[in-house]
Amino acid sequence: MPTPARPEGELIFIGPPGVGKGTQARLLADRHGWLHLATGDLFREHVGLGTELGKLAETYMSKGLYVPDEITVGMVRSRLSEIDAGRRVIFDGFPRTVAQAGALDALLETLDRHVARVVLIEVPRDELLRRVGARATCTNCQTVYSLAVQPPKVNGVCDRCGSTVVATARADDAPEVVRRRLEEYDAQTKPVVEHYSGRGLLSRVDGVGRMEEVTERLFKAIAA
Ligand code: AMP
Numbered sequence: 001m002p003t004p005a006r007p008e009g010e011l012i013f014i015g016p017p018g019v020g021k022g023t024q025a026r027l028l029a030d031r032h033g034w035l036h037l038a039t040g041d042l043f044r045e046h047v048g049l050g051t052e053l054g055k056l057a058e059t060y061m062s063k064g065l066y067v068p069d070e071i072t073v074g075m076v077r078s079r080l081s082e083i084d085a086g087r088r089v090i091f092d093g094f095p096r097t098v099a100q101a102g103a104l105d106a107l108l109e110t111l112d113r114h115v116a117r118v119v120l121i122e123v124p125r126d127e128l129l130r131r132v133g134a135r136a137t138c139t140n141c142q143t144v145y146s147l148a149v150q151p152p153k154v155n156g157v158c159d160r161c162g163s164t165v166v167a168t169a170r171a172d173d174a175p176e177v178v179r180r181r182l183e184e185y186d187a188q189t190k191p192v193v194e195h196y197s198g199r200g201l202l203s204r205v206d207g208v209g210r211m212e213e214v215t216e217r218l219f220k221a222i223a224a
Helices: 021-032 039-049 052-061 069-080 098-110 125-132 175-198 211-223
Strands: 010-014 035-038 089-092 115-122 135-138 144-146 165-167 202-206
Touching (some): 010 175, 021 035, 021 144, 021 211, 035 039, 035 069, 039 052, 039 069, 052 069, 098 115, 098 175, 115 175, 175 202, 202 211
Parallel strands (some): 010 115, 035 089, 115 202
Antiparallel strands (some): 135 144, 135 165
């Protein structure tokens, strides 16, 4: 049997809450057949299913705090053990701490994979605060829209599957929780940006503008 081609290397999207990284990562993954691995989505799935992991994660998420590293890394390890060899992974919202970045390197090495590029999406803070309060989600395929930046083409109708889109400020989009999430980002995730920048893997992309424009900027940064 032919050995699968060695993957081009994995991608990481980093950015504060509301920057649009989830929407963009999902879009690019769909377009290119990559696997979109978003730890926030995985935690929300566990919360929805009422698993032990979900119950534990929710105690942190509801306060805007990061879930402890060992729990987060364990969940990623288990997800990575199920993926197809040769399929590129785009990590969204992981790693968020320097310890998670180290754990990811070790994990990828065991799978003969590596990080190819880390993209930091940047948006001014007042714009972030405007965006997080204006989320909407498709009730069927869960596509997330920003009513402030890119609403569905037809009001209330999903561009992707035609089902109903409803305004869904997430429980952790409440202003005081958002403030905590931004503090966590500044304290714990900014050092991750420095970590990858020091390794020459970081690209910075301006996240302001029409969604398609930002997608193209991101794609260029990945392909560079
Ligand atoms: P997100 O959807 O990426 O904004 O994540 C929502 C929440 O899930 C975060 O505020 C954290 O509580 C938790 N979370 C997601 N990813 C991580 C991570 N890599 N490390 C720790 N906590 C995380």
